[in-house]
Amino acid sequence: xxxxxxxxxxxxxxxxxxxxxxxxxxxxxxxxxxxxxxxxxxxxxxxxxxxxxxxxxxxxxxxxxxxxxxxxxxxxxxxxxxxxxxxxxxxxxxxxxxxxxxxxxxxxxxxxxxxxxxxxxxxxxxxxxxxxxxxxxxxxxxxxxxxxxxxxxxxxxxxxxxxxxxxxxxxxxxxxxxxxxxxxxxxxxxxxxxxxxxxxxxxxxxxxxxxxxxxxxxxxxxxxxxxxxxxxxxxxxxxxxxxxxxxxxxxxxxxxxxxxxxxxxxxxxxxxxxxxxxxxxxxxxxxxxxxxxxxxxxxxxxxxxxxxxxxxxxxxxxxxxxxxxxxxxxxxxxxxxxxxxxxxxxxxxxxxxxxxxxxxxxxxxxxxxxxxxxxxxxxxxxxxxxxxxxxxxxxxxxxxxxxxxxxxxxxxxxxxxxxxxxxxxxxxxxxxxxxxxxxxxxxxxxxxxxxxxxxxxxxxx
Numbered sequence: 225x226x227x228x229x230x231x232x233x234x235x236x237x238x239x240x241x242x243x244x245x246x247x248x249x250x251x252x253x254x255x256x257x258x259x260x261x262x263x264x265x266x267x268x269x270x271x272x273x274x275x276x277x278x279x280x281x282x283x284x285x286x287x288x289x290x291x292x293x294x295x296x297x298x299x300x301x302x303x304x305x306x307x308x309x310x311x312x313x314x315x316x317x318x319x320x321x322x323x324x325x326x327x328x329x330x331x332x333x334x335x336x337x338x339x340x341x342x343x344x345x346x347x348x349x350x351x352x353x354x355x356x357x358x359x360x361x362x363x364x365x366x367x368x369x370x371x372x373x374x375x376x377x378x379x380x381x382x383x384x385x386x387x388x389x390x391x392x393x394x395x396x397x398x399x400x401x402x403x404x405x406x407x408x409x410x411x412x413x414x415x416x417x418x419x420x421x422x423x424x425x426x427x428x429x430x431x432x433x434x435x436x437x438x439x440x441x442x443x444x445x446x447x448x449x450x451x452x453x454x455x456x457x458x459x460x461x462x463x464x465x466x467x468x469x470x471x472x473x474x475x476x477x478x479x480x481x482x483x484x485x486x487x488x489x490x491x492x493x494x495x496x497x498x499x500x501x502x503x504x505x506x507x508x509x510x511x512x513x514x515x516x517x518x519x520x521x522x523x524x525x526x527x528x529x530x531x532x533x534x535x536x537x538x539x540x541x542x543x544x545x546x547x548x549x550x551x552x553x554x555x556x557x558x559x560x561x562x563x564x565x566x567x568x569x570x571x572x573x574x575x576x577x578x579x580x581x582x583x584x585x586x587x588x589x590x591x592x593x594x595x596x597x598x599x600x601x602x603x604x605x606x607x608x609x610x611x612x613x614x615x616x617x618x619x620x621x622x623x624x625x626x627x628x629x630x631x632x633x634x635x636x637x638x639x640x641x642x643x644x645x646x647x648x649x650x651x652x653x654x655x656x657x658x659x660x661x662x663x664x665x666x667x668x669x670x671x672x673x674x675x676x677x678x679x680x681x682x683x684x685x
Contacts, residue, residue: 308573314584316575317345320356322536324529327362328578332369332393332404335362337590338577339475340396343414348470354539358414359532361525364404367391368490369477371399371464371507375604378501379509381493383683390490394600397475399464400509403490407482409521411528412475420472422449426463429478432531433517433524441517450512451476458515479516480524487514496614499680505605529574537570601659602627611680613673616640620677622659629657629664643670661685 308316316323325342327335339360347356367390368380376382376392379401385392404410413425426445434442442454451461461476491509517524593599606625613619618636622629629651634644647667650657657663665678665685678685 308575311575313341313575313577313581313587314345317342318347320347320349320353321538322355322357322532322572323359324532324572324574325358325360326525326574326576327360328576330363330365330406331591332364332367332391333591333594334583334587335364335410336393336395336594337587338362338583339412339473340590341584341587343412343466343471343473346414346471348416355415355419355536357532357536358412359529360412360414361528362410363406363408363521364410366403366405366486367393368401368403369393369395370401371509372396372603373398373507373605374401374509375501375503375506375607376601377499377604377609377681378493378503378506378607379491381490381498382681383498383679384490386683388490392600393594394603395464397464397466397473398507400462400507401491402462402477403482403487404477405482405486407516408480409478409524410475411478412473413532414471414473417467417470417472420465420467420474422463422465422474425474426451426461426476428531428535429461429476429528432527433478433519436523436527437517437519441519443517448510451478452512453515456515459512460515460517462512478524479514480519480521481516484514484516496612497680499609499611501607501609503605503607506607529572533570533572537572540569540571597658598627606630609681611677613676618673620644622664624659627659629659639670640673643668643673645669 308319311319316325325338327338329335329338339362342358342360346358349356366388368385370376370379370392372395374394376394380392411429413428423445426449430443430445430451437443440453440455443451443460444454446452449463450459451463452459459479461478463474463476465475466473491511596602604624604627606623608621608623610619610621613636616636618634618640620635621633623631631651632644632647634641646669647657647664650667657667659681661678661681661684664681665674668674668677675685
């Protein structure tokens, strides 16, 4: 340790004569054999007389105590790793140490609920306590995920989404719209609010990936906090953040082998077909060219987990237990403990969530909330959706708030006005109409206009 170096190099000290271990057994190397003609000593075994003499001097007890301590530490480490797999999810999330969580479940609503649960159960470190940071990984079956403050009708090709029967998911954090499938890995880094940094963990991810990626796939963090390839500046991961009382998290979606053609189609809206959305209250995504890293998902998870352990893992107990008491005192006295910890081996355990894991009721409740139409669509800020018929001289504008139609305007011929009259009557009743293609189109009496409006809203006429 550094403290030993400082102590031994500062002043000359007189040491009492003592027996030292010599390289006669396991410490011998082939180079030693040849250099010192020690071949005959490789099978050397201590005689009973020599051992008795060493016991008399107290040397055997010292060695055995050291070996016993090391074995106990190794057994404790193995036992703890074994024990964490026996813990419930509720118990694991409250452990006061950094942990990695890997979900083997693929339901997008369930994984976001798990992420939220792990986040809110993460302990806040007490004074002089090491961090309780969390890192979570999960993969989702195909879906489109929008930010908390986004408008799905403006961000997503809703008719295509519904024709592919893909779910829309609104997460609890901000940020832009992303497409998920089993070709990308979602990661979430959780820490205290005081330690929040938009780029810190993104740089951790880059360091991990650059150890295993091809030269042309080396990556970096942009000023916006996105992760892009250094060579072509193609985006491979965006970032979203959430800050609450005492806590924060940064999560992203790493493109490994995603179906990019499907992604582009889902996020491309031809406004002539699906309408023009005007809203000053919702957040728009920033469009960027993207690419895949071409890594295997397990390789990515392992690399980032190791980098997380190196950066945030706990200092191994063996490091401190093997120190002599005076070492610990001197480290503290000279203010070197942080420096010593920085160069000490670290550990971090992994808790795997799979079909056998018992999920707390809070997770199930959150999953149901995320699946509600009122959350996915009803929480959208007010907006205007305008459609221009490609053949008829007809323009229709819908005013929508909280996912419900509030008012509309028609600019067209008498036939079009009459076709919309029943819709006007239903709105006047004050019941409100859910802003879906089928609900709105159901009150339009002209079949061609009804089908056109329904398909343009979300493909569900």
